[in-house]
Amino acid sequence: MMIRRHFTYWTAVLLFILAPVLLQAAELASGQKFGAENEIILTYHAPVDKTTMQDGGMYTVFEESDPDIRLEVQKVGISGDGRSVSLLFAEPLNTAKTHVVSIRDAGGAEIESLKVAKSYIGYLLSILISALLVNNFVFTKYLGLCVFFGTSKRKTTAKGMGVVFTIVMVASALMSWFFYQFILIPYGLNFLQIVVFIGLVSLTVQAVDTILRKVNPILFNSFGVYLVLVIANCVIIAVPLIMANNNYSVFETFMLAFGAGGGFLLALYLMSSVRERLELANIPTTFKGLPIAFIVAGQFAMAFLGFSGLQLF
Amino acid sequence: MANDKSSMQLIARGILSENPIFKLALSMCPAVGISTTVINGVMLGIAVLFVQVFSSVTISLFKNKIHPRIRIPTYTLTIATWVTVIDLALAAYLPEAYAKMGIFVKLIVAFAIITMRLEMFACKESAQDSFWDGLGMGLGFLVGMVVIGLVRELLGSGAILGYDVLGFKPLLFFILPSAGFFVVGLMMAFFNWIELAYKQAKGKK
Amino acid sequence: MKDIFTIIIRLTVSCILAATVMGSAFIVTNKAKKHNEHVNEQKVRYALLGYSADKPIPDSMALHEVYRYIVSDKQSQYIGYLLSGKEGFIFLTLDLSGKVIDNKSVEVDEAKVLEKEERDKVVNGIVGAGKDAKFADQTIIVTNNGERIAYLLDGKFTGFKTFIGVMLATDPKFTLLGLEILEHEEDPGLGAEIEQDYFRNQFKGKTFEQLKDLDVVKEPLPDEYFQALEGDIAAEDAAKILKKYGDKDIYALTGATISSRSVNNGVKSIVKKFAYRLNILDTALAEQKIEVAF
Structure with a gap:
């Protein structure tokens, strides 16, 4: 009896801790970080369709403090397993600032918006x-x-x-x-x-x-x-x-x-x-x-x- | 510190025998930090002079009203008030000089020399004597800052008060921040040497 | 017990006295501070445009301030510009891709607009409830007989130690006319040299194309160039030398490469961002046929 009660208790705690992780799984991307000086790397939960994801127009990127200035995505590279995308920019990024990457579908509606910053x-x-x-x-x-x-x-x-x-x-x-x-x-x-x-x-x-x-x-x-x-x-x-x-x-x-x-x-x-x-x-x-x-x-x-x-x- | 000391003696003591920078080795931070030019030294010196004189006189006027147990908080409050006043005034009327001195004007509040003079002198003596003592200490600090500034400016950028004197820059090292320590150390040694030589000469006679 | 009361009373009295002194000092100095700041700002602006107290600006010239605000509501962000129209002020709201959302004329005194707090209140009143407007930056468009002749840009970026605040002037094609360092806390003798003429003037005359990939080189500054930058030699010779070195990168300060580089990058990004924004603003103004003073 005791063990069982403890078990439910711990399951509840575990669920509570994992909740943010589980909820996040519903979204597209699992990670984002700065790569080389002009690169942002996004990782996805599941492999993505290469042809759609390779379209540079899907991504709008800007510095959080300057939302009106769009940074031009020059090239989009996808890793072999299709789970990691690297966005290459024409100019080096100012990594001291938080960057916002928003992913849009063909119609222009926003699917997801991610914040990229140093930890x-x-x-x-x-x-x-x-x-x-x-x-x-x-x-x-x-x-x-x-x-x-x-x-x-x-x-x-x-x-x-x-x-x-x-x-x-x-x-x-x-x-x-x-x-x-x-x-x-x-x-x-x-x-x-x-x-x-x-x-x-x-x-x-x-x-x-x-x-x-x-x-x-x-x-x-x-x-x-x-x-x-x-x-x-x-x-x-x-x-x-x-x-x-x-x-x-x-x-x-x-x-x-x-x-x-x-x-x-x-x-x-x-x-x-x-x-x-x-x-x-x-x-x-x-x-x-x-x-x-x-x-x-x-x-x-x-x-x-x-x-x-x-x-x- | 008897009352029979004249005003001149009180001032001379602050500048020479009890110079806050070279003799008491108090309030060293600005002496090292922003003494790169004469004008910086003069500006901060005047600010310190102002705070020292006004705090000394204030404390001396109210010395009977200050409860001994809250002595230190009262001193701090007095100093902080006058520092705020000079800080606001400098920011308003001399914005360029204020920008150069940066945080140091606000830091006058933590200068050991001012609290020390209040504790040692102003809380016992009359307002008039406190005024002269404060003036002496302030002037002593001012003179110290000017002397260090003179050496560093002349050797570092070959100029005095911003005017090119030497026409070349002898040793850039002297305006580099860390050189402040060397200059102050060497000058202290220099003053010690003079004192020593003076004593020896006296002894021979 | 009696002690406690005397202590409390005396401390209270001294606090009140101190507060009176500080309060009156604040009231007296605050006005002078604002006035001096204003005068100083004007001086820097005129100096950048090549005018001074001896050589005042002609009456045909006018300075028009453009204030940029970031307007945000729950879902998205917009950019708001407060600018002087032909008559009175206009508040123009653009969405992030540059489309005009809203265009309102504003009834407000010019003196009120110059004060940041007052202006913020006015702008927040215009955008309405549920939206929040945050001041981003201000630029000045200089006109002579209605023709644009220069832009004055403010900016702040991280230097080696803390922030470096600058003001710079460009002509309508974004060629740099001058650079002024307003505030910095770099080391004396090293990074603090950024405020010297021989460093600042290297930026003068760099065109927008040059500026885009302007770099800092770690080479000693040639003597003749130094003298020309400092203005130590005759104007004609100086002009020749400046022309000779005109397409060179910026020479780094000895022992302060990081400070030099951050000024270079800061200036570059200020001009580039401004050029980008001005293009969007001008297109929007032209499309909507909004009459402005500049």
């Missing part, structure tokens, strides 16, 4: 990589330097600061996103950006401080000192401003904040490793302390220039 996960990861390495806030945007030079003397301090910073960064950036989207934009209060964002940061810092003090005093003793420093770090206010400028969605904001925090941690860790060794080195007296730290940071910055133009996705 969203890939886009999110590219934001993360960009904030972490390519546009590292410390080495290529020159933000958060006061705290960076202040807390990169020891590896342990560096790690503590980096972790606390990342947590506060993510929390405050998400709150900022919420306030920006649902309060600042609808009421036309964009000029209050600075006050609202910095207010949210201090709020987060205060909250983390209070919670940590009560919940885990040991952790607080080792990390509490860094909390105050977070407010004096420009990165924490730069991230919400960048988010507002680019009108990011909540996931994109998360990735940006996470990348910024991680990038800061990475920079601190690299720097502290070097500075621990520098203390043992024989440095001219005038360069001791901050001057040599700046020069090392400059070298790191040059190394990070090498990441520029990096595109994984």
